[in-house]
Amino acid sequence: MTSKMKRPLSVTIMSFVYILAGASGIIYHAPELMNIFSQSDQAWVLVIRLLAIIGGVFALRGANWSRWLLIAWILYHVYLSFFHETAELVMHAVLAAITVIVFFNRRANAFFKAKPES
Secondary structure (H helix, E strand, O other): OOOOOOOOHHHHHHHHHHHHHHHHHHHHOHHHHOOOOOOHHHHHHHHHHHHHHHHHHHHHHOOHHHHHHHHHHHHHHHHHHOOOOHHHHHHHHHHHHHHHHHHHOHHHHHHHHHOOOO
16 A cells, blocks of 8 residues: 555545544634633643644544544543533544544545554
């Protein structure tokens, strides 16, 4: 398999969804993040949002580990959603299913296997 394989459009779109989710979460929580050193919860929020951005960026680059990071990220949100409204749980579960389909279909598998680990 050549390392010049073209990235599937679905991988590009989903990677940007996670980058935007991470960035928008940081922006949304920015006022609380100003007190990051006084509250460990805020540090955790920042880390979680940064993981989405990192996963999305490296998925664009074809790093195999990044798709696993993004699956873990969204499954963590599915878990958190069990403690919130049903609509939030459904939304995260659907997004998790779409993420698995996008990052583990035949074309995506070939793309991630063709790239050297980053």
